[in-house]
Amino acid sequence: MAPGQKLYPRSTVKKIVKAHSGCNVSKNVDVMIFLDYVLFMQTLMKEATIEAKQGGERGVTARSVRRATGDTLAKFKG
Amino acid sequence: MARESRPPGTFRPGLGAGTTSTTPIRRASSADPTPSSAHSRHSLVIRTPGSQNRGLSASGRKATAPGPSATPHARAAFRTIDSRRAAISTPHGARRQSLREVRDTPRNLLLPLARMLARGTQVIASSSSPPAGEGSTVMEGVEEKEEEEEEEDLPKRPRLSLPIDVEEDDSDLYPHRSAGLEDENFTMQSIEMPRRAISEQLPGQGGSRFSMGSVRMSDYFAAGGTELRSEDAGIDSGFFPPGMALDGDTGVDEDFPSYERAESDVGRRETLARVSDFGIEVPLDMNESTVVIAPQVQDSPMRQLNEYYDEPALDPRSDDDDRLEEAAAQEANETVLGVEETEMDEATAKISAKRATKKRNVKISRHGIEYPSLPPAVVKRLAQTFAKTSGAKGKINPDTLKAIMQASDWFFEQVGEDLEAYAKHAHRKTIDESDMLTLMKRQRQTSPHMTPFALAQRHLPRELLQELRMTPPVPVKKRRKAGGEAEEEDGD
Numbered sequence: 001m002a003p004g005q006k007l008y009p010r011s012t013v014k015k016i017v018k019a020h021s022g023c024n025v026s027k028n029v030d031v032m033i034f035l036d037y038v039l040f041m042q043t044l045m046k047e048a049t050i051e052a053k054q055g056g057e058r059g060v061t062a063r064s065v066r067r068a069t070g071d072t073l074a075k076f077k078g
Numbered sequence: 079m080a081r082e083s084r085p086p087g088t089f090r091p092g093l094g095a096g097t098t099s100t101t102p103i104r105r106a107s108s109a110d111p112t113p114s115s116a117h118s119r120h121s122l123v124i125r126t127p128g129s130q131n132r133g134l135s136a137s138g139r140k141a142t143a144p145g146p147s148a149t150p151h152a153r154a155a156f157r158t159i160d161s162r163r164a165a166i167s168t169p170h171g172a173r174r175q176s177l178r179e180v181r182d183t184p185r186n187l188l189l190p191l192a193r194m195l196a197r198g199t200q201v202i203a204s205s206s207s208p209p210a211g212e213g214s215t216v217m218e219g220v221e222e223k224e225e226e227e228e229e230e231d232l233p234k235r236p237r238l239s240l241p242i243d244v245e246e247d248d249s250d251l252y253p254h255r256s257a258g259l260e261d262e263n264f265t266m267q268s269i270e271m272p273r274r275a276i277s278e279q280l281p282g283q284g285g286s287r288f289s290m291g292s293v294r295m296s297d298y299f300a301a302g303g304t305e306l307r308s309e310d311a312g313i314d315s316g317f318f319p320p321g322m323a324l325d326g327d328t329g330v331d332e333d334f335p336s337y338e339r340a341e342s343d344v345g346r347r348e349t350l351a352r353v354s355d356f357g358i359e360v361p362l363d364m365n366e367s368t369v370v371i372a373p374q375v376q377d378s379p380m381r382q383l384n385e386y387y388d389e390p391a392l393d394p395r396s397d398d399d400d401r402l403e404e405a406a407a408q409e410a411n412e413t414v415l416g417v418e419e420t421e422m423d424e425a426t427a428k429i430s431a432k433r434a435t436k437k438r439n440v441k442i443s444r445h446g447i448e449y450p451s452l453p454p455a456v457v458k459r460l461a462q463t464f465a466k467t468s469g470a471k472g473k474i475n476p477d478t479l480k481a482i483m484q485a486s487d488w489f490f491e492q493v494g495e496d497l498e499a500y501a502k503h504a505h506r507k508t509i510d511e512s513d514m515l516t517l518m519k520r521q522r523q524t525s526p527h528m529t530p531f532a533l534a535q536r537h538l539p540r541e542l543l544q545e546l547r548m549t550p551p552v553p554v555k556k557r558r559k560a561g562g563e564a565e566e567e568d569g570d
Contacts, residue, residue, distance in 0.1 A: 007456070007538075007539055007541065007542050008452070008456050009452070009453060009456070012450055012452060012453070013452070013490075015449055015450060016449045016450065016451070016452070016490045016494065017490065017493065017494045017497065017509065018447070018449075018494075019443040019445065019447035019448065019449030019494070020443045020444075020445070020449065020490060020491045020493070020494020020495060020498070021445075021494040021495065021497050021498030021501070021509060022443075022445040022447070022498060023497070023498050023501050023502075023506075023507055023508060023509050024507060024508040024509065025508070025509045026508050026509060026510050026511065028511065029497075029509055029510065029511055029513070029514050031534075031538070031542065032511060032514040032515075032518070032530070032534075033490075033493060033497075033514060034538075034542075035530070035533060035534050035537060035538055036493060036514070036517070036518060036521070036523065037486065037489060037490070037493075038460065038537045038538065039521075039523050039533065039537065040486075040489050041457075041460045041461060041464055041482075041486070042464045042467075042468075042537070044464075044482070044485055045461055045464035045465050045467075045468050045470075046464070046468040048465075048470075049465065049468040049469055049470040052470065058471075059465075059470050059471040059473060060461075060465050060470045060471075060474065060478055061475065061477070061478055062475065062477035062478045062480065062481040065478055065481035065482055065485065066481050066484075066485075069481070069484070069485040069488070072485070073485070073488055073489060073492060075521070076489060076492065076493070076521050077492060077496070077521075078492075078493070078496035078497075078500075078516070078517040078520040078521055
């Protein structure tokens with residue numbers, strides 16, 4: 001990661017969660033949410049890579065990502 | 079018997095009145111009904127020399143009685159004749175005989191009649207009959223004639239019966255095969271009944287398979303070969319060797335079931351495979367022809383016909399057509415309606431287009447709140463790093479990025495709804511860190527072995543971790559987890 005570059009827009013994450021939940025988001029929850037998102041992305045990319053390898057594709061493609069999306073979302077269903 | 083016991087010398091003087099009285103009595107006891115002594119004398123003259131007797135029998139001249147001089151054929155014939163005579167003389171026996179062998183009855187009637195008539199009639203010398211100059215008496219000639227008749231009759235009997243049998247055999251030979259196949263077809267149909275049901279479940283191919291398939295063909299077979307359709311006839315010619323399919327209806331006797339069954343196991347499977355091939359190939363052609371041609375010609379009415387095809391490729395076409403039609407109808411309505419409405423529509427369209435161009439990322443949640451999605455750069459960076467760690471290349475296509483963005487949007491939506499549920503369950507209006515902790519616990523991201531802070535330390539960059547540490551709730555969270563403070567102190 002380039003130094004000085006913002007990792008993620010905290011306000012954006014806060015807005016997104018606020019819009020979806022309809023609740024206020026306390027101060028530092030967005031960091032935790034982003035952590036969860038990072039974990040989700042890790043799992044998603046891992047699954048997508050596995051899917052791509054199984055499908056004989058080169059690298060990660062949109063198709064493999066779409067295939068992996070459902071399972072990963074189900075895994076992250078609270 | 080009695081004659082031979084007496085020497086000839088003693089018998090000849092016995093021709094007087096005294097001896098004649100004795101002989102008839104003894105002869106009455108014997109079965110031969112020789113009426114007069116002249117016959118006996120004549121026969122005696124002939125019979126006393128055995129050499130003459132043999133010579134006569136060898137020449138084919140028959141004796142008066144069916145004695146040992148006759149050929150075995152003639153002997154057998156006389157035996158049968160005698161037995162039939164006896165049967166005829168006794169009424170019950172005649173009935174039984176007639177019941178037993180129906181074809182012999184006319185001959186049985188004719189033979190005694192011929193005998194009765196032969197005494198009064200004279201021999202008519204024909205070209206075919208042997209010359210009568212061999213010293214044969216009238217009775218011998220008559221008997222020869224009878225024997226000729228019998229000889230003619232003997233071959234005739236089998237002829238009378240044979241042609242019928244031959245015809246039956248000829249008719250049997252072909253039909254037995256085909257009839258056996260028919261039986262196999264019947265069993266096959268009984269076996270294939272469930273298969274038909276399965277094909278019925280698939281409405282698209284079911285109908286086509288029906289027409290081509292086993293059932294109707296077989297039914298037509300059973301009804302008679304003439305009622306076959308043209309298609310079915312073609313299939314049949316393809317199916318069976320031509321000799322078998324020729325004869326449709328012959329009730330198969332159970333003479334050959336062993337033979338047929340021995341073949342049947344092979345034949346059934348062959349026929350089955352062929353049936354399936356036909357079921358697959360021909361109807362597909364039929365379907366293709368109908369499917370390809372029909373929608374091009376007609377659009378809307380074919381939908382009803384295509385309902386049973388269930389082909390997914392056709393439905394979007396029809397839908398597109400419908401949409402096109404709807405669009406055309408809307409355009410027509412708009413043109414029909416006033417200019418103001420079109421202006422209004424244009425205005426709204428422009429406004430919506432402006433909005434779309436302005437905030438493409440803006441979406442509306444189910445609570446009616448617009449929300450942006452994460453900036454693609456962040457998502458792409460994350461995806462690249464995790465793709466590299468997971469072993470793939472770091473490059474991510476725009477399509478892939480779009481898919482990942484979609485997935486992340488869904489993820490945030492799901493997380494937001496879950497957090498909302500937790501907060502509302504706690505009667506709060508604010509999403510707290512405890513909600514997030516429960517969520518991560520339920521996601522099985524955190525466990526007694528994996529604390530949230532450890533996760534954060536592993537995945538979040540140092541800056542963000544520092545920001546997280548600077549925030550007050552973090553120590554609270556770490557106090558809950560054992561050993562959190564020590565880590566924090568180490569981090570500090």
